[in-house]
Amino acid sequence: MKIAATFAAVATATEWPGQSLDSTCGAIATVNAGDSPVNATCTLSLNGYESNFVSVGGVFWTSGSTFTSFDGVFDGSDVEVLVFFTQSLNLDDELDNSTCGTAADISVVCSDNGAADDTANLIGNFAFAPDNNSFQVPVANADESFAVDLSAFGELDNQTCNGAAMTAAGSSIACAFDGVADVAYFGFNSESRPENPNSYFA
Numbered sequence: 001m002k003i004a005a006t007f008a009a010v011a012t013a014t015e016w017p018g019q020s021l022d023s024t025c026g027a028i029a030t031v032n033a034g035d036s037p038v039n040a041t042c043t044l045s046l047n048g049y050e051s052n053f054v055s056v057g058g059v060f061w062t063s064g065s066t067f068t069s070f071d072g073v074f075d076g077s078d079v080e081v082l083v084f085f086t087q088s089l090n091l092d093d094e095l096d097n098s099t100c101g102t103a104a105d106i107s108v109v110c111s112d113n114g115a116a117d118d119t120a121n122l123i124g125n126f127a128f129a130p131d132n133n134s135f136q137v138p139v140a141n142a143d144e145s146f147a148v149d150l151s152a153f154g155e156l157d158n159q160t161c162n163g164a165a166m167t168a169a170g171s172s173i174a175c176a177f178d179g180v181a182d183v184a185y186f187g188f189n190s191e192s193r194p195e196n197p198n199s200y201f202a
Contacts, residue, residue: 013103018087018095023130024052025100026084033077035110037069039117042110046083049101052195053084053130060117060124060140061199067125068117070140072182081106084130121146123201124183127193134158134189142177142184152200153190160187 018025033042037059044054044065058074059067083106090096117140124138139146150156151171159168161175162185168174177184194200 015102017097018100021087024084024087025097027101027103027106028080028082029103029106030078030080031106031108033079033108033110036074036077037067037079037110038071038074039115040068040110040112042067042108045107046101047105049099049105050086051083052086054196055082055128055198056125057128058125060122061202062117063202064196064199070116070182079108125198127197133191136185136187139177139184139186143179144176146177147172147174148201150188152194154192156188156190158187158189162186
């Protein structure tokens with residue numbers, strides 16, 4: 001059985017200062033989990049700092065700070081975490097750097113579940129950069145009841161249900177997935193995004 005692991009050892013890290021309210025300070029940290037997120041519940045911590053964008057490739061968010069993954073989707077124990085921290089302007093109209101964390105502030109604790117998460121229509125990490133506006137979104141345990149409201153992403157186009165019948169109405173999309181594939185996908189282009197879009201649907 002897998003044991004709980006803390007992503008404490010930062011193998012590689014990159015950090016940058018904020019340029020504007022739309023391009024804030026951030027960090028990329030590749031951390032060794034000591035174990036895989038597969039069939040586990042992993043809890044992300046930023047050491048008290050707040051984020052406006054977080055991306056962890058190959059995982060499926062179960063809340064704003066927790067995620068899991070599946071066999072065949074995630075491999076190994078090295079996890080790359082991309083974070084843009086929340087910043088505001090100070091009294092001099094300059095970016096306040098006191099709200100900027102570092103790579104060392106990024107940690108994750110994983111606890112083995114003993115089996116894969118069977119939550120129906122669990123949406124995975126799909127936004128890999130804050131300025132990305134074209135998405136292919138993975139869905140684990142997808143079934144014919146899948147539906148999602150995309151109104152937080154502004155005006156939409158090019159909605160797709162890859163290989164499945166689609167119904168689109170306004171900002172909502174429904175896909176009649178057949179449940180055969182381990183991971184299904186839907187796609188869309190948007191004009192904007194909410195904060196922390198990857199965990200938005202959790």
